[in-house]
Amino acid sequence: MKALRLYGKNDIRLVDIPVPEITEEEILLKTDAAAICGTDIRMWRNGAQGVDEEHPLTLGHELSGTVAKVGEKVPFYKEGMRLAMQPNIGCGLCDMCVNGKPHLCAEYKAFGINMDGAFAEYIRIPSKAIRQGNMMVLPKGVSPQEAAVTEPLSCAYNGFSKCSVRPGDFALVVGAGPIGVMHAKLLHMAGAVVFMNDLSEERLAACKQLMPYITVYHGGALQDFVREHTFGRGLDIAVTACPVPQVQASVLQLMAYGGRVLFFGGIPEDKQPVAVNTNLIHYKELYITGSTRSSIGQFRKVLEFVSQGIIEVKSIVTHTYSLDQVLEGFENAACAKGIKHVVVF
Ligand SMILES: [Zn+2]
Numbered sequence: 029m030k031a032l033r034l035y036g037k038n039d040i041r042l043v044d045i046p047v048p049e050i051t052e053e054e055i056l057l058k059t060d061a062a063a064i065c066g067t068d069i070r071m072w073r074n075g076a077q078g079v080d081e082e083h084p085l086t087l088g089h090e091l092s093g094t095v096a097k098v099g100e101k102v103p104f105y106k107e108g109m110r111l112a113m114q115p116n117i118g119c120g121l122c123d124m125c126v127n128g129k130p131h132l133c134a135e136y137k138a139f140g141i142n143m144d145g146a147f148a149e150y151i152r153i154p155s156k157a158i159r160q161g162n163m164m165v166l167p168k169g170v171s172p173q174e175a176a177v178t179e180p181l182s183c184a185y186n187g188f189s190k191c192s193v194r195p196g197d198f199a200l201v202v203g204a205g206p207i208g209v210m211h212a213k214l215l216h217m218a219g220a221v222v223f224m225n226d227l228s229e230e231r232l233a234a235c236k237q238l239m240p241y242i243t244v245y246h247g248g249a250l251q252d253f254v255r256e257h258t259f260g261r262g263l264d265i266a267v268t269a270c271p272v273p274q275v276q277a278s279v280l281q282l283m284a285y286g287g288r289v290l291f292f293g294g295i296p297e298d299k300q301p302v303a304v305n306t307n308l309i310h311y312k313e314l315y316i317t318g319s320t321r322s323s324i325g326q327f328r329k330v331l332e333f334v335s336q337g338i339i340e341v342k343s344i345v346t347h348t349y350s351l352d353q354v355l356e357g358f359e360n361a362a363c364a365k366g367i368k369h370v371v372v373f
Pocket residue numbers: 065066067089090180
């Protein structure tokens with residue numbers, strides 16, 4: 029079968045490898061859709077720990093597929109079932125796993141991150157993923173592409189859940205990439221007034237087209253814009269969906285009393301620590317939080333949102349490719365063309 033594999037820094041190749049063998053407790057999934065994520069681009073650019081010429085890794089962690097083969101001892105799943113997949117697999121034993129947060133397990137494994145992923149015709153699903161509920165039957169009407177982008181949506185939802193969003197809240201999302209769009213959609217769903225900011229006018233225009241209900245602001249200095257659009261109150265919610273330290277530092281000045289700030293996008297290690305004015309947190313009684321990945325429960329919740337039409341994700345997919353064209357997809361995603369790029373099988 030064909031697979032897109034990472035061999036090291038700036039080295040991804042579409043290669044032929046054998047279809048994985050499965051044991052009696054495993055499933056062989058035929059990939060239907062796999063979305064390209066910023067994490068894939070970062071791994072391509074920077075390489076990944078333990079990955080080299082002798083130990084390549086098939087990328088892809090945002091996926092859906094059809095069950096092609098089922099091991100004899102596998103419960104519930106049958107050949108031909110179409111599945112969505114939460115890619116993070118915890119150890120199942122630690123406190124984080126037991127508390128429903130396997131994505132924070134110290135021993136966590138994830139498809140396309142530290143085990144073979146979805147830019148391949150077939151994926152081996154280990155028994156742990158089956159037993160811990162990582163796979164969900166696709167609800168009627170949800171397409172494989174929508175199921176694949178449910179994964180990043182679930183990550184945005186994890187962060188959203190920490191922000192106590194209330195109807196009428198003024199919310200700013202900085203970063204007009206796919207993750208920014210997903211945050212904006214969730215905030216709108218909860219009744220917030222949503223602003224989006226980015227340095228790219230083109231991306232903001234694309235966001236405005238997808239979500240006519242948002243107000244966009246292009247440029248750096250947001251003070252006047254926020255004062256005017258919040259009637260002097262400031263922001264109740266700010267989400268940083270970009271890897272820029274200055275953004276984390278500057279949103280604090282824009283907050284209203286009791287505002288909630290979500291640091292969603294990570295900052296490259298060489299740009300840490302980020303200097304912030306902690307008096308703003310103190311005197312405005314701000315809540316600062318962060319989030320990474322998502323739990324299986326959160327994934328199942330947003331899959332419901334998508335199937336019930338509460339959140340529309342179809343339009344987020346602006347580009348599709350065959351697996352043969354996946355390198356072109358990576359190039360386009362890397363230079364921030366369109367919003368979301370998905371390989372369809
Ligand atoms: Zn991702």
